[in-house]
Amino acid sequence: MRAIARDTYGSVDVLELRDVPQPVAGEGEVLVRVRAAGVDAGVWHLMTGLPYLLRLMGYGLRAPAVPVLGREVAGRVEAVGAGVTRFRPGDEVFGFCEGAFAEYVTAGEDRFAARPANLTAEQAAAVPLSAVTALQALRDAGRVRAGQRVLVIGAAGGVGTFAVQLAKTFGAHVTGVCSTTKTDLVRALGADDVLDYTREDYADGTRCFDLVLDTAGNARLSRLRRALTPRGTLVLVGGEGGGRWLGGTDRVLRALLLSPFVRQRLRGLFSAERGEDLEVLKELVEAGGVTPVVDRTYPLSELPDAIRRLRESRARGKVVITV
Structure with a gap:
């Protein structure tokens, strides 16, 4: 073959x-x-x-x-x-x-x-990989609930496009972060608000979120935490940079080490390839909740x-x- x-x-x-x-x-x-x-x-x-x-x-x-x-x-x-x-x-x-x-x-x-x-x-x-990752990040690591304010960084990417839609199915108010040329896509996915990161700073202190899902993988933990409510949750999905040995996993490790000492929940996601989650997504796709x-x-x-x-x-x- x-x-x-x-x-x-x-x-x-x-x-x-x-x-x-x-x-x-x-x-x-x-x-x-x-x-x-x-x-x-x-x-x-x-x-x-x-x-x-x-x-x-x-x-x-x-x-x-x-x-x-x-x-x-x-x-x-x-x-x-x-x-x-x-x-x-x-x-x-x-x-x-x-x-x-x-x-x-x-x-x-x-x-x-x-x-x-x-x-x-x-x-x-x-x-399979991207949607299951988004599902586990929101449902399992993030424990998302209806009415929460959710920020999805990298909202136009593979994981991000699913995360925006899934967060909406969970009843959250969703803000997506992406580049200028992709804002129309993120709005079409159902995001309540869209931030163009070339023009707006999601961590400028004017807004706070209950759950921040970072799929872009290059922002500092201190900056991401500024976008959280005092008891909000940060979920890191993958990561880039960080050197040839650990890559983006070093940021996840630092988040896990810091989390016990702060009120905010800092989590790194290592997604699992579970068939039962494919079944969940199949139902959501066929019902029109996710495309x-x-x-x-x-x-x-x-x-x-x-x-x-x-x-x-x-x-x-x-x-x-x-x-």
Whole structure:
């Protein structure tokens, strides 16, 4: 089968379209013919092997343990392994996997859900990682409640576009922060207020929020805390910068260390790829409460261009690969 693979860590130049062995569904697994795969920020980190902490987490110290990138997928079930009861060949599914930038993938049946009836494969591929991350950040880490004032930083990004919509479904008053060219998108997603960070400062002291969700990953903790109410909650989703060893995780660690000594709740999110959350999102999507925002689609051979677009912060919502 065709796949985008690499043998070393590095820039997009290490990526190569090649033939690789087609996987076989093992016990409890399904084989999925990939229709589309989402491109998230983690793709760049796993491609480059940065920060180095990632390599210590099982992704390979000197070389990638898994040659094919991509962790979110939408496609058709082609075969099922022994013991699979939830799916059968022909079912359209979306979910989590390893090696999504390929023609076929396998993963446990608990890592998939039936594709929402009102989504295309391209839209469904934009959901798993980003929407589940937004859901867990708001519901689990943030403990969002109806009537709260929620600030979403990076509201036009992959996680941010879902966070704005999900916060509204929870009954919150939502303010989105984004660049000038993306304010119209964030308003269309349902944000009650939109701040253009090139013109307005969300931490200038004129407004405070019960929950701040930072998906942009580069603001100082002290600045983010100024935007919180005295007992508000800050949730950090990922992070950029911070050096080659820890990357943005150093900011999360500092937040966790500081939190016991202040009245505000400071949390870092390490999202879990849970199939039950896919089911929650499926229901919300089919009910019209959440709609994936697909910025642009690229064919499999143009994955390097897709990664560049995402890395340069030009995308509005999610970038998706079609296979």
